[in-house]
Amino acid sequence: MISRLSDDRSRAAIAASIERRRGDTRGLLFKTVLQMCLLITLALLAVLLVTVALDSTDQIGTRLWDFLQGTLRSRSTDERLGLHQGMYGSLWIAIIVAVLAFPVGIGAAVYLEEYAPRNRFTSFIEVNIRNLAGVPSVVYGLVGLALLLNGQIFGLDRFTGGSSALSGGITLAILVLPIVVITSGEAFRAVPIELREGAYGVGATKWEVIRTQVLPYAAPGILTGTLLSMARAVGEAAPLILVGAISGRLGDNPGLFDIGALTDQFTALPIVITSWTVQSGRDGGFTAAAAAAIVVLLVFVLMMNSAAILLRNRFEKKRG
Amino acid sequence: MSMTDEAPRLIERPVAASGEATPAPGMAPLATERDVVFQSQDVSVYYGSFRAVRDVTFDVPKNEIMALIGPSGCGKSTVLRCYNRMNDLIENARVTGSITYRGTDLYDERVDPVEVRRRIGMVFQKPNPFPKSIYDNVAYGPRVAGQKKGLDDIVENSLRKAALWEEVNDRLNDSALGLSGGQQQRLCIARAIAVGPDVLLMDEPCSALDPIATARIEDLMQEIKQDYTIMIVTHNMQQAARVSDTTAFFTADVRSENDTRTGILVEVDTTQKIFSNPSDERTENYVTGRFG
Numbered sequence: 001m002i003s004r005l006s007d008d009r010s011r012a013a014i015a016a017s018i019e020r021r022r023g024d025t026r027g028l029l030f031k032t033v034l035q036m037c038l039l040i041t042l043a044l045l046a047v048l049l050v051t052v053a054l055d056s057t058d059q060i061g062t063r064l065w066d067f068l069q070g071t072l073r074s075r076s077t078d079e080r081l082g083l084h085q086g087m088y089g090s091l092w093i094a095i096i097v098a099v100l101a102f103p104v105g106i107g108a109a110v111y112l113e114e115y116a117p118r119n120r121f122t123s124f125i126e127v128n129i130r131n132l133a134g135v136p137s138v139v140y141g142l143v144g145l146a147l148l149l150n151g152q153i154f155g156l157d158r159f160t161g162g163s164s165a166l167s168g169g170i171t172l173a174i175l176v177l178p179i180v181v182i183t184s185g186e187a188f189r190a191v192p193i194e195l196r197e198g199a200y201g202v203g204a205t206k207w208e209v210i211r212t213q214v215l216p217y218a219a220p221g222i223l224t225g226t227l228l229s230m231a232r233a234v235g236e237a238a239p240l241i242l243v244g245a246i247s248g249r250l251g252d253n254p255g256l257f258d259i260g261a262l263t264d265q266f267t268a269l270p271i272v273i274t275s276w277t278v279q280s281g282r283d284g285g286f287t288a289a290a291a292a293a294i295v296v297l298l299v300f301v302l303m304m305n306s307a308a309i310l311l312r313n314r315f316e317k318k319r320g
Numbered sequence: 321m322s323m324t325d326e327a328p329r330l331i332e333r334p335v336a337a338s339g340e341a342t343p344a345p346g347m348a349p350l351a352t353e354r355d356v357v358f359q360s361q362d363v364s365v366y367y368g369s370f371r372a373v374r375d376v377t378f379d380v381p382k383n384e385i386m387a388l389i390g391p392s393g394c395g396k397s398t399v400l401r402c403y404n405r406m407n408d409l410i411e412n413a414r415v416t417g418s419i420t421y422r423g424t425d426l427y428d429e430r431v432d433p434v435e436v437r438r439r440i441g442m443v444f445q446k447p448n449p450f451p452k453s454i455y456d457n458v459a460y461g462p463r464v465a466g467q468k469k470g471l472d473d474i475v476e477n478s479l480r481k482a483a484l485w486e487e488v489n490d491r492l493n494d495s496a497l498g499l500s501g502g503q504q505q506r507l508c509i510a511r512a513i514a515v516g517p518d519v520l521l522m523d524e525p526c527s528a529l530d531p532i533a534t535a536r537i538e539d540l541m542q543e544i545k546q547d548y549t550i551m552i553v554t555h556n557m558q559q560a561a562r563v564s565d566t567t568a569f570f571t572a573d574v575r576s577e578n579d580t581r582t583g584i585l586v587e588v589d590t591t592q593k594i595f596s597n598p599s600d601e602r603t604e605n606y607v608t609g610r611f612g
Contacts, residue, residue, distance in 0.1 A: 198450060203434050204460075212460070216451075
């Protein structure tokens, strides 16, 4: 038996040998820097949100319903001042983007990932799509201008009514198309090879593998990507300026779901925000109106992102 | 439900009556004492210009278990995947030589790989149940084959054959991903059985399983071999010795001058002979544990 004394001594030696000797200063410093980065991000965002919310109280706090129902006016004190036309434009831009960009973009991604042979030509195409996703949005405005307004190709201006919500929606659909192709393509690439092999192994055709395994598995990823791209489209102003979104002299308020107004002159929330901010120089009351419009746009985008998250969770649950 | 006696119907287009070389029914069997399901002749597999496996020639007898063994990188999985045209899914893979399945060349241009895979099922290394219910996993194959009626019976029979029915019959609608690894692998066997195949190819089916689950799968293989011909790739020599009737030993031929490894078949014989008295020295070294 070991004596108690030596037992105690060796225990003390072991305890000393595993004792913490120096503080991990560098690690601590690194962690602090990272925390600061996060803090700066959050602080900027908080300042933005708080100032906007405070500025907007004049409109949102006192006459929210009228503000949502009203139209573009030249004076901020006009009791009919409001956002309805901007909401109509943004809502329909979002819908048109969803209807046009999603099926085409997802379809292109399915072809590229699942059917197209891997060779120089297809990787050249892929690189180009990635580049297109980074092209400044104003360039897409020029595309919309040439294609949909000036009727330089196919005479599409007769169909779109020239400068209209339809033209704006199509332009922004073209803008987000590369993003949809890329995010969907990544979702397809993330489908485990084991799933595909399992399905092929029991005699599924390529189409059946894609329909029953690849698409359901990739659905959450596709959904997140596409809805985020829709949020981006709704926030764009520059391309809409080029396709002729205007900030005044619009006709009567169309109903939110009045499809006939799609080919009329239009505006959208980012345009309204820009224009009201510009006007606040001569008429201070527009500051509150612009802030209120920002709040509405933020709520709109937030709703879309929440929908994306909810739908993604549902699909993910489904895939197990 | 056995399809083993049906004539192969792999070819979509009807064979011209003007004398294709398919043996007439009732013709004398081949000059071997056992029925042969597969015959491979000088099979090589290329990935691009790289030859992964070369000149593999052997027969696979009916209703037996054939084990493919050998060290890592000797191409045994690659060879296995030739038998249900799984290599077709790899873009630059190419198979030369000939593999016949009951007399029909599997790589004939009239052969539809989808039909091949319905007759020659596969169980993979990692259990790969679909993220669906247990029922839908088993019914998947029959459904893609266009079957709508009698699925309940197929699911039950397949799960019974795979020795899984007792464990899951009260939760067929639960997700298959909730099963244990061993149960998932038996589910994958049930899924393969459900399409009524003739052959099962198993690519290291127990490598991700614990010994108890492994033993269950091995028992299962013995039970179902009267209905199916089974080819199994395994890293585990004891497993090959336990379960198989015949064994093919592969090794890698390493060329040091250009640093390439090509899989070659060393010898094929009864499992007993391979493990007790192999003809080739390389086989003996491998099965006695001196290399690999």
